Amino acid sequence: MTIQARRERERAEREKLIITVACELAEAEGWEAVTTRRLAERIEYSQPVLYSHFKGKGAIMAAVAVEGCAVLAEELREARTAAPDAGSALAAVGAAYTAFAERRPALYDVIFNLSVDLPFATPQAPAALHAAFGELVEGLRPHAGEEDLPLLAETFWAALHGLVTLTRGKRLPREHHDRRLELLLRRFVA
Amino acid sequence: MTIQARRERERAEREKLIITVACELAEAEGWEAVTTRRLAERIEYSQPVLYSHFKGKGAIMAAVAVEGCAVLAEELREARTAAPDAGSALAAVGAAYTAFAERRPALYDVIFNLSVDLPFATPQAPAALHAAFGELVEGLRPHAGEEDLPLLAETFWAALHGLVTLTRGKRLPREHHDRRLELLLRRFVA
DNA sequence: TCCAGAAAGCTAGCGGTGCTAGGAACGAGG
DNA sequence: CCTCGTTCCTAGCACCGCTAGCTTTCTGGA
Numbered sequence: 386m387t388i389q390a391r392r393e394r395e396r397a398e399r400e401k402l403i404i405t406v407a408c409e410l411a412e413a414e415g416w417e418a419v420t421t422r423r424l425a426e427r428i429e430y431s432q433p434v435l436y437s438h439f440k441g442k443g444a445i446m447a448a449v450a451v452e453g454c455a456v457l458a459e460e461l462r463e464a465r466t467a468a469p470d471a472g473s474a475l476a477a478v479g480a481a482y483t484a485f486a487e488r489r490p491a492l493y494d495v496i497f498n499l500s501v502d503l504p505f506a507t508p509q510a511p512a513a514l515h516a517a518f519g520e521l522v523e524g525l526r527p528h529a530g531e532e533d534l535p536l537l538a539e540t541f542w543a544a545l546h547g548l549v550t551l552t553r554g555k556r557l558p559r560e561h562h563d564r565r566l567e568l569l570l571r572r573f574v575a
Numbered sequence: 576m577t578i579q580a581r582r583e584r585e586r587a588e589r590e591k592l593i594i595t596v597a598c599e600l601a602e603a604e605g606w607e608a609v610t611t612r613r614l615a616e617r618i619e620y621s622q623p624v625l626y627s628h629f630k631g632k633g634a635i636m637a638a639v640a641v642e643g644c645a646v647l648a649e650e651l652r653e654a655r656t657a658a659p660d661a662g663s664a665l666a667a668v669g670a671a672y673t674a675f676a677e678r679r680p681a682l683y684d685v686i687f688n689l690s691v692d693l694p695f696a697t698p699q700a701p702a703a704l705h706a707a708f709g710e711l712v713e714g715l716r717p718h719a720g721e722e723d724l725p726l727l728a729e730t731f732w733a734a735l736h737g738l739v740t741l742t743r744g745k746r747l748p749r750e751h752h753d754r755r756l757e758l759l760l761r762r763f764v765a
Numbered sequence: 766t767c768c769a770g771a772a773a774g775c776t777a778g779c780g781g782t783g784c785t786a787g788g789a790a791c792g793a794g795g
Numbered sequence: 796c797c798t799c800g801t802t803c804c805t806a807g808c809a810c811c812g813c814t815a816g817c818t819t820t821c822t823g824g825a
Contacts, residue, residue: 612781
C-alpha cells in the first residue's frame, strides 16, 4: 500500500522531471537540441524510460506546451489585473504577450508554432489555454462595440502572434517592434 | 568552348530541376517528406550531386523560397491591379495573400515559417520579396493617413501572417477565417 | 527465510536523417 | 594513345526517434 504509493509518487516526480528538463534544454539550446538521448542523459535514465511515461517525443513536447500555457495565462492575467483601468488593459495584455514570446521563445514555439497535436480550438483544449485566451477577451471587451467578441479576440490574437513570430524568425527587424505593437493596439481600441 | 557552354547549361538545368522537384515533393507530401535521398532518387542522381549544387538541404529550401516569393509577388500584384479602385485594393491583396497560403502551404511555410536563413529585413533580401511587400504597401497607401506607411504595412502583414499561420496549424478553426479577415481589414481601412 | 513471479530499466539494434570521404569511370587535350 | 581533370557514385559517419528482449531488482506469499 504505502510502498506502492511511494512508487507512484516517485514515478510522478520523474515524469515532472522529464518535462522540466525538456523545457530547460529547449530554452537553453532550442528544440532542435532536445533529443531523446540527451533528455535521457540529463534525467540519468536510459532512453526507453521516456517511452514508459510518454508516447513519444511529441507527447513530451505537448506536455511542456500545456505547462507553458499555464505560465502564459498567469502572466497575461497579472498584466491585465494590474492595469490601472479597463481601457488600458488591452495594451498591458498585448505587451505581456509579446514579452512572454520574447523571454520564453522555446515555450512560445512549442505552444504556438511547432506541431504538437494539442487540441486547440475545441473544448478539449487545455484549461490554461482557454484561460489565456480569456485574458485577451477581457482586454478587448471594453473596445468590442458591435463586434463579435470571440472573433475579435481571435483576430487580435492572430495579429499578436504574427508580430512575435515574424520578429523571432528574423522576418521583421526587432528594432521597431514596440512601434508596431502600439500601431496594432491603436487599431483595436475603440 | 561550346562544349563547356553545353555543360554549364546542363548543370543549370539540373539545378533548376532540383528546385522544382523539391517544391513539388514538398507540396505533395510536406517538407518533412523532402529528404536528400528521396530528392536524389527523383532527379535520378546520387545524393552527393545535390551538394555540388547547394551547400545543404537548407540552401535548397532557401532556393525554393526565393522562387516562391516571385509567385506570391505576382499573385498579389494581379489581385491589386485587378481591384476596381484603390480603396478596395487592400481587401483584394489580403484575400490573395491568405489564398496563396491556403493553396500553396509548403511554399508559404518555406518562405515564412521554416527557418531557412534567407536575408529578410535587409536590402539583400530577394527582390521578389521586396516586390511582394511593396504590394501590401500600395494596398495600404490610400488608408495610411498620418501613419508611417512601411510600419503600417509591416503590422498588417504580421496580422495576415498570424491569421494564416494559426489557421494552418489548426490553432484557429478554418470555419470563420473569412470573417476574421474581414474584421482585420475593417481595422486597417481608413 | 526463501523462492517464484512480476515489475522496472537496461543494452543493443532497426530504419531513417543530413552529409562527406575516397575511389571509379568518363571525357578532353597533348 | 595516353595522361590528366572532372564528374559522379559507393560506402560510410554520426546522429535521430523508437522498440524488442534480456537482466536485474524487488515484492508478496509459503
